[in-house]
Amino acid sequence: MSPTHSGFVALAGRPNVGKSTLVNAMVGHKVAIVSDKPQTTRRAIRGVATGPDWQLVLVDLPGVQRPRDALTTRMQSRVERELADSDAALMLINGLEGIGPGDRFIADALRKTSTPVIVAVNKVDKLNDAKLMEVLQAAADLEVGDDIYPISARKGTGLEPLLDRLRELLPEGPFYYDPSEESDQTEATLLAELIREQVLRRTFQEVPHAVEVVIDDIEEVRDDLLRVTAFIWVETDSQKGILIGAQGKMIKTIGTAARRELQRELGRKVHLDLSVRVRKDWRGDDRALDRLGIE
Structure with missing residues (x-):
């Protein structure tokens, strides 16, 4: 029997670069929520992609950024720890936006690690040939990693060559997870994230960043019915008013979609009991962040 190979691959990139979409595409199942809002990913979510003799544990890092409060400080610390513990790092670049200061900040951080780095330019399905060549050259000029792969995480374009290269970097070793597992998230965490995804899709300006979802209870009513009780945390009464909406229309819309x-x-x-609660300055409250499992 041939030996198995397994390891951790950390995904680094600016917010809204498409890391969650890429993890979901590689795993073949939705394990990370997708949104066009920054700070969508607040935890280092692990997706597990397994083949006959290999297992990639994909760590969808929070968007690498300069810390601004207790929440983003924890997010950045988690990024640094996960990178140090990974067998390889995959830097993802938004091909539509090109290289910006955030990409250079991430490249600087990756160059300081001993972890092998692969670069992927995402969203190439929306670029013409001239723009693609321009972005690929700009990615090469970052001088981080030896290989650059043009991909579309949304359409699946270019993923096989990228996966092949990542598999080559895996050390020999046993699987970390059962082949049937696709994520290490708890059920409550995944359900909370799916609810938060629906909030993100319907809110603007500061509201998305101030929102967190807490699962209070999961009750099995009968074999074919679960009752899920969840709270949406916001930081101000005005944000609560926005989420509830006129005559409760917004919270009803969010609840139905969730x-x-x-x-x-x-x-x-599923019977979903959803309510909104004000938790002032939760992003700066270490006890609240502990409760939410944001390390």
Whole structure:
């Protein structure tokens, strides 16, 4: 029997570069929420992609950024720890936006690690040939990593060559997870994230950044029905008003969409009890962040 290879690959990139979409595409199942809002990913979510003799544990890092409060300080510290513990790092660049200061900040951080780095330029399905060549050259000028792969995480373009290269970097060793597992998230964390995704899709300006979702209870009513009780945390009364909406229309819309996502994920009917609570300055509250599991 041939030996197995397994290891951790950390995904680094600016917010809204497409890391969550890439993790979901590689795993073949939704394990990370997707949004066009910065700070969508607050935890280092692990997606697990397994083949006959290999296992890639994909660590979808929070968006690498300069810390601004207790939340982003924890996010950045987690990035640094996960990078140090990974067998390889994959830097993802938004091909539509090109190289910016954030990419250079990340490249500087990656050059300081001993971890092998691969670079992927995402969203190439939306670029013409001239723009693609321009972005690939700019990525090469960052001088981080030896290989650059043009991909579209949304369409799956270019993923096989990228996966082949990542598999080559895996050390020999046993699988970390059962081949049937696709993520190490708890059920409560995944359900909370799916609800938060629906909030992100419907809110603007400061509201998305001030929102967190806490699962209070999961009750099995009967074999085909779960009752999920969840709280949406916000930081101000005005944000609470926005989320509830006129005559409660916004919270009803969010709840309906979230319930459908939970039912799709769980494969059974879900009764979702959803309410909004004000937790002032939770992003700067270490005790609140501990409760949320944001290390």
